[in-house]
Amino acid sequence: xxxxxxxxxxxxxxxxxxxxxxxxxxxxxxxxxxxxxxxxxxxxxxxxxxxxxxxxxxxxxxxxxxxxxxxxxxxxxxxxxxxxxxxxxxxxxxxxxxxxxxxxxxxxxxxxxxxxxxxxxxxxxxxxxxxxxxxxxxxxxxxxxxxxxxxxxxxxxx
Ligand SMILES: [Fe+2]
Numbered sequence: 826x827x828x829x830x831x832x833x834x835x836x837x838x839x840x841x842x843x844x845x846x847x848x849x850x851x852x853x854x855x856x857x858x859x860x861x862x863x864x865x866x867x868x869x870x871x872x873x874x875x876x877x878x879x880x881x882x883x884x885x886x887x888x889x890x891x892x893x894x895x896x897x898x899x900x901x902x903x904x905x906x907x908x909x910x911x912x913x914x915x916x917x918x919x920x921x922x923x924x925x926x927x928x929x930x931x932x933x934x935x936x937x938x939x940x941x942x943x944x945x946x947x948x949x950x951x952x953x954x955x956x957x958x959x960x961x962x963x964x965x966x967x968x969x970x971x972x973x974x975x976x977x978x979x980x981x982x983x
Contacts, residue, residue, distance in 0.1 A: 861946065868907050892958035896958065896980060899946060902946075940961065943959045
């Protein structure tokens with residue numbers, strides 16, 4: 826788990842959104858969605874594009890791609906740089922989730938609640954399916970939802 830996270834850190838530390846990624850984003854997001862998307866930090870934008878491209882190989886439905894591109898949009902509420910994110914993920918792992926108790930710290934709150942924050946941000950813009958996927962992409966209590974499982978799988982792998 827820690828090794829995967831370290832690999833992810835180095836994968837994204839020099840990441841950038843290239844012209845090909847921008848065309849991909851252009852294809853699936855409307856102007857309001859793009860306005861939100863480009864508020865994500867660069868490494869989160871790249872992560873979202875990588876998740877969407879992998880999801881696309883398994884299910885190319887527009888709602889799925891849109892949800893993959895927007896799944897972490899709640900992170901624009903409080904920007905976490907790559908070091909913040911890595912520290913939070915490692916502390917969460919070491920503390921076995923007890924870090925959640927420090928949700929009064931905005932960065933900790935955002936780390937644990939970005940799915941719900943994203944859902945609230947997108948509520949007026951997206952249909953029920955996209956909202957469901959964004960809201961539940963870290964929810965492990967929902968079983969046997971094929972689309973959610975695909976999104977979670979590629980979110981974890983990226
Ligand atoms: Fe997420």
